[in-house]
Amino acid sequence: MSMEDWKEKITKLGSDVKDSAGKLTKNAVDSSKKMAEKVKLQNTIRRTEAKLDETYCAIGKKYEEVYGSKSLPEFSNFLAEIADLKAQIAIAKADLSNLDNASACPNCKKYVTEHQKFCPYCGARLVEPVEAVVVDTDSEE
Secondary structure: OOHHHHHHHHHHHHHHHHHHHHHHHHHHHHHHHHHHHHHHHHHHHHHHHHHHHHHHHHHHHHHHHHHHHHOOHHHHHHHHHHHHHHHHHHHHHHHHHHHOOEEEOOOOOOEEEOOOOEOOOOOOEOOOOOOOOOOOOOOOO
16 A cells, blocks of 8 residues: 555545544534523423422412301312411411510511510510519508
8 A cells, every 4th residue: 555545545534533423412502502492492391391380389378368167069179178277387387486585576486586676577676574572462542
C-alpha cells in the first residue's frame, strides 16, 4: 500500500470519526432538550394537580360552611370526620400552648408565647394577663 493510500485511509477515518462525534453530540443535545422538556411538563402537571386538589378542598370547605349540618346524607360521614379532626386539632393546640405557656392571639387565633406584647403573625397588640385579685367578702367596712 502506497503512502497516498495510507493518507487517504487516515483522512477518511478522521472524517468518519468527526461525523460520528457530530452525530453523538447532536443526539446528546437532542436528548438533553427532550429531558428538560419532560421535566418542565412533569412540573407543570404536578403544579396543576396541586392546584386542582386545592380547588377541590376549597369547594369542600365552602360546602361545609354553607350547608354544615343541613347537608345531603352522602356528606354526613365527611362532615363528621371534619368535626372530629377539628376537635383533635383544638386539643393538640391547647396541649401545645400549655407546654409553651402560650395563648391564642385574639385577632388571628395563632398561638403566641407569654410575655409577648405583639403577635408575631398578625402584629396585633396582645393584652397582658391581669393577675387575679383576691377579694375578701367576709369583712365588712
